[in-house]
C-alpha cells in the first residue's frame with residue numbers, strides 16, 4: 569500500500585481562489601481593498617524568496633501588498649515606529665514581521681507591538697491567549713493550513729491520536745491547540761521527549777515541525793497514519809541543492825495512509841492562509857461578515 573499524497577499546492581490554489589472572490593466582493597460592494605504589509609529586517613536569501621512569493625500572490629488575489637525591507641542594523645525604536653505607522657494606516661489590514669529577527673532586536677516586544685487585529689501571523693500574546701481559550705482570534709498560518717488539509721482529508725478529527733513533534737510558538741504549540749480544538753488527543757513531543765519512536769507509533773496524525781532533515785523514518789509511522797510534514801530544510805545531496813522535510817518521504821509514504829510532500833505541501837498552504845487571514849482581518853475591521861471556511 570502506498571499513501572495518498574495530499575497536494576498542498578492544489579489545495580492552496582483553491583484557497584487563494586476563494587480569497588480572490590472575497591476580495592472582489594469587498595471591492596465591488598464596499599469599495600475596500602484588503603492590504604498586507606510585510607516587514608523584512610536584514611537580507612536572509614531564503615526569507616527574501618518567501619517574501620517575494622507572498623508579495624506576488626497577494627497582488628494575484630487583488631489585494632494591496634506593501635513590502636518594507638530594512639537593513640540588518642535597524643534599531644529597535646525604528647522598527648517599533650514603522651509598526652506604529654502600519655497599525656495606524658487604514659489601508660493596511662494585515663502586518664507580518666518576518667521571523668527570526670536579528671539578535672539585537674527583542675522579538676517578543678516587536679510582535680506584541682503589532683495591533684492584535686492586524687496580527688495576521690497570530691503571534692501576538694493576545695491572539696495566543698484567545699486561541700488557547702477557544703475564542704475568536706487570528707490563527708497562525710502554518711498550523712491553520714495543516715488543519716485545513718487534515719479536515720479535508722479526514723472530515724472529523726474527533727478522538728484521533730495526534731502527535732506534534734516540535735513545541736515552537738509559531739508552529740508546534742498553536743498546532744497542538746488547533747488539534748485539541750478539533751477533539752484530538754494531543755501529545756507534544758520535543759528534544760527532551762523519551763522514546764520518540766514509541767510516542768510517534770501511537771499517532772493517527774503526525775505533525776513534524778522540527779527543522780531536522782528527514783528525521784522521521786517510516787518505521788516510526790503507524791500503518792495508515794497521516795503525516796503532515798512542516799519541515800523546510802535546504803540540503804545538498806549528490807552535489808545538488810534540494811528542499812526536504814522533517815519526514816523521510818519515501819519510507820513514510822510506504823506505510824502512511826496520507827502524507828504531505830516537501831515542497832508542495834504545507835508551504836503553499838501557509839501563504840494561502842496568510843492571504844485568508846488578511847481578508848478576515850479586513851472584514852472584521854470594517855464590521856462586515858467574514859468569509860466562511862477560511863478560518864478555524
Ligand SMILES: NC(=O)C1=CN([C@@H]2O[C@H](COP(=O)(O)OP(=O)(O)OC[C@H]3O[C@@H](n4cnc5c(N)ncnc54)[C@H](OP(=O)(O)O)[C@@H]3O)[C@@H](O)[C@H]2O)C=CC1
Nearest residue numbers: 710734735736739758759777778779798799800834835838
Ligand atoms: N512550511 C511552512 O510554512 C513553515 C515551515 N517551517 C519549518 O518547520 C520547521 C520547524 O520550525 P520552527 O517550529 O520554527 O522550529 P524551532 O527551531 O523553533 O523548533 C523546533 C522544535 O523541534 C524540537 N526538536 C529539535 N530537535 C529535536 C529532536 N531531535 N527530537 C524531537 N524534537 C526536536 C525542538 O525541541 P526543544 O523545544 O526541546 O528545543 C523545538 O521544539 C523548520 O524546518 C522550519 O523551516 C516553519 C514555519 C513555517
Ligand SMILES: Nc1nc(=O)c2c([nH]1)NC[C@@H]1CN(c3ccc(C(=O)N[C@@H](CCC(=O)O)C(=O)O)cc3)C=[N+]21
Nearest residue numbers: 664665666667668689800831832833834835836838839
Ligand atoms: N512572521 C513569519 N511568519 C511566517 O509564516 C514565517 C516566518 N515569519 N518566517 C519563516 C517561516 C517559513 N515560512 C514558509 C512559508 C512558505 C514556504 C513555502 O511556500 N515553501 C514552498 C517552497 C519554497 C522554496 O522552494 O523555497 C513549498 O514548501 O512548496 C516556506 C516557508 C513562513 N514563515
Ligand SMILES: [Mg+2]
Nearest residue numbers: 668736737738
Ligand atoms: Mg524559532
